Amino acid sequence: MELLLHFAHAFGQTYTLPIPLWLFLFGAAASIVVSFVIISWFVDAKPRKAVSYSVAAPIGWLMPLAKVLGVAGFWLMIFSGLLSVGSFSLIIISFWIILLIGLTYVVALFGDVWQYINPFRTMFEGLERVLSPQKKPLLRYPMRWSYYPALVCYVGLIWLELLSGGLGIIPDALAYILLAYGAVTIVAAWAFGKDIWFRYGEFFSVFYAVVARVSSVVIEHGNVYLRRPFAGISSGEAVRFSVLLIVLFMLASTGYDTLRETRLFRSIAEAVLGSVLQVNGIYELTCLGVLTTGLLALYLGSVAVMRRITPTKYSTFELAKRFALTLLPIAVGYHMAHYFPLLFTNGPLVLNYLGDPFQFGWNIAGLADADFSPGPFDAAKVWYAQVGLIVGGHIAALYASHRTAAQLFRGRRVVVRSQYAMTVLMVVYTVASLWILTLALAG
Amino acid sequence: MKVNIFSKSGKNNVVIALVAAVLLIGLFVVLRSANSEAPAAVREFNLQIQNGKLTDDIDALAAYEGQTLIFNVTSDSDDEFHIHGYDVKAELEAGKASQLEFKADKTGRFEVEAHKAGQQLTVLEVKPNP
Numbered sequence: 001m002e003l004l005l006h007f008a009h010a011f012g013q014t015y016t017l018p019i020p021l022w023l024f025l026f027g028a029a030a031s032i033v034v035s036f037v038i039i040s041w042f043v044d045a046k047p048r049k050a051v052s053y054s055v056a057a058p059i060g061w062l063m064p065l066a067k068v069l070g071v072a073g074f075w076l077m078i079f080s081g082l083l084s085v086g087s088f089s090l091i092i093i094s095f096w097i098i099l100l101i102g103l104t105y106v107v108a109l110f111g112d113v114w115q116y117i118n119p120f121r122t123m124f125e126g127l128e129r130v131l132s133p134q135k136k137p138l139l140r141y142p143m144r145w146s147y148y149p150a151l152v153c154y155v156g157l158i159w160l161e162l163l164s165g166g167l168g169i170i171p172d173a174l175a176y177i178l179l180a181y182g183a184v185t186i187v188a189a190w191a192f193g194k195d196i197w198f199r200y201g202e203f204f205s206v207f208y209a210v211v212a213r214v215s216s217v218v219i220e221h222g223n224v225y226l227r228r229p230f231a232g233i234s235s236g237e238a239v240r241f242s243v244l245l246i247v248l249f250m251l252a253s254t255g256y257d258t259l260r261e262t263r264l265f266r267s268i269a270e271a272v273l274g275s276v277l278q279v280n281g282i283y284e285l286t287c288l289g290v291l292t293t294g295l296l297a298l299y300l301g302s303v304a305v306m307r308r309i310t311p312t313k314y315s316t317f318e319l320a321k322r323f324a325l326t327l328l329p330i331a332v333g334y335h336m337a338h339y340f341p342l343l344f345t346n347g348p349l350v351l352n353y354l355g356d357p358f359q360f361g362w363n364i365a366g367l368a369d370a371d372f373s374p375g376p377f378d379a380a381k382v383w384y385a386q387v388g389l390i391v392g393g394h395i396a397a398l399y400a401s402h403r404t405a406a407q408l409f410r411g412r413r414v415v416v417r418s419q420y421a422m423t424v425l426m427v428v429y430t431v432a433s434l435w436i437l438t439l440a441l442a443g
Numbered sequence: 444m445k446v447n448i449f450s451k452s453g454k455n456n457v458v459i460a461l462v463a464a465v466l467l468i469g470l471f472v473v474l475r476s477a478n479s480e481a482p483a484a485v486r487e488f489n490l491q492i493q494n495g496k497l498t499d500d501i502d503a504l505a506a507y508e509g510q511t512l513i514f515n516v517t518s519d520s521d522d523e524f525h526i527h528g529y530d531v532k533a534e535l536e537a538g539k540a541s542q543l544e545f546k547a548d549k550t551g552r553f554e555v556e557a558h559k560a561g562q563q564l565t566v567l568e569v570k571p572n573p
Contacts, residue, residue, distance in 0.1 A: 013527070013554075015528055015551030015552050015553060016551065016552060017550070017551055017552050017568055017570060020478065020570075021478075022474040022475065022477070022478040023474070023475075025474060026467075026470060026471050026474050029467070029470055030467050030470075033463050033466060033467055034463065034467075036459075036463070037456075037459055037460050037463045040455070040456055040459050041456050041459075041460075263502065375528070375549070376528045376549045376550070376551040376553075377551070378550055378571065379550035379551045379569070379570065379571045380550065380571035382551075383571075440502070440503075441503075441552070441566075442502065
């Protein structure tokens with residue numbers, strides 16, 4: 001256990017310092033000033049068409065390559081986990097760092113590449129070909145489940161990452177978990193039909209599809225399109241309530257990951273439980289639940305104010321679903337601010353593990369013993385990047401919410417006025433995100 | 444609310460955005476310079492290790508970039524004193540004081556460890572000079 005904790009520590013090593021007070025004040029001021037600039041901009045803005053696709057470029061020929069890469073990568077990860085003798089392995093770094101952090105940013109910038117990489121889908125389609133394709137799914141997917149199966153998986157993933165006491169960084173345990181997840185995915189795709197399951201149920205497909213909404217690049221049916229910046233989150237179309245929860249959970253779990261390392265969290269745990277040593281999975285899941293619920297309550301409150309001060313036919317709940325995606329840049333920006341140091345300090349080490357994926361003592365192309373560690377980054381640059389990403393997410397979110405309002409409401413003044421409460425909400429989210437990064441960390 | 448910005452022309456917006464940008468850059472420069480002061484050239488830490496732990500429970504050792512750091516370490520057992528990120532080491536002999544001196548040329552938060560006990564003692568926070 002001692003050894004495990006040691007590795008948990010070494011794995012998460014990023015050297016990041018808490019942000020100083022003056023920079024926090026600057027970030028807070030910047031988010032407020034920029035909000036007014038955006039508001040003044042929209043006083044003059046004309047409504048625009050929701051989505052404007054530009055010329056398509058075909059990338060269908062890349063699809064087989066992506067599929068082969070996905071399936072090969074999956075089994076490489078699995079076998080590296082099963083065969084590893086040490087406490088650390090290719091599967092750990094490639095799953096937690098490359099896939100969950102790195103690929104999230106690739107998708108946010110360049111669109112949903114996961115739909116082709118997805119090894120579960122490719123393997124399912126392979127099985128279909130060998131057996132015989134189903135004419136009709138066995139069961140009808142209950143539509144009231146909506147995206148909740150994916151949300152449940154998301155909570156499970158965060159549990160594995162933060163709350164399982166290090167289970168997620170035991171190579172063979174992670175390999176078995178991913179194999180079990182793959183089996184469940186294939187059975188569910190067979191039972192409910194693959195298009196339904198990979199749209200609503202399979203966590204990675206849902207997560208990356210949501211993240212891809214912030215991208216200006218759209219990948220669809222083997223073609224690449226460009227759309228106006230943030231057109232994917234400002235069309236004003238309603239998403240499912242479960243998508244709102246996924247976005248808020250992304251924000252909450254990222255914030256919680258920082259919070260639980262702080263002295264403040266320690267003092268609160270001491271006050272509530274009597275001792276830090278009493279902190280267990282149930283306590284932490286409760287904290288995470290409270291945080292998510294708090295974010296949701298603030299959001300619904302702001303939408304209720306919007307509903308009151310705006311002449312509209314939509315109900316509060318309907319508006320909450322139509323503005324949900326405008327929060328996505330805040331969640332993604334904060335996710336990047338929190339995790340990019342981890343990606344850049346630990347990500348390159350994947351090359352070392354690729355040099356000897358199964359720990360047989362190989363040294364493919366000299367990769368295994370080369371030094372890829374970039375070492376500590378200049379702390380000031382990390383601070384500026386973090387504040388920049390968070391304020392940048394705020395700008396994008398506020399822009400998107402005003403654009404959404406322009407799609408849904410008539411008249412410039414109405415549009416601008418409708419967003420007063422949302423503007424305050426977004427400033428609160430942004431300042432809170434910045435504040436969490438200023439907190440002193442526990443030893 | 445019959446303010447000027449409610450009149451049509453898009454030029455106002457450009458002016459507002461520029462004014463805001465200048466304001467924010469000014470604020471950044473002022474805040475940054477108001478919070479930078481020249482730190483002392485040398486920073487000394489006296490640490491005592493007992494049963495693989497520091498006798499005083501210290502959350503973090505604070506230092507600034509560019510300072511010369513001197514660690515005077517005494518331990519009740521033979522051990523190795525180690526700072527991650529800098530990868531500097533000092534052999535500790537039971538009961539004897541050891542000294543470790545280096546220049547704080549990297550910024551960030553670095554774990555300070557006693558290796559044999561496998562224990563993290565505290566962290567060293569080297570803050571950048573803004």
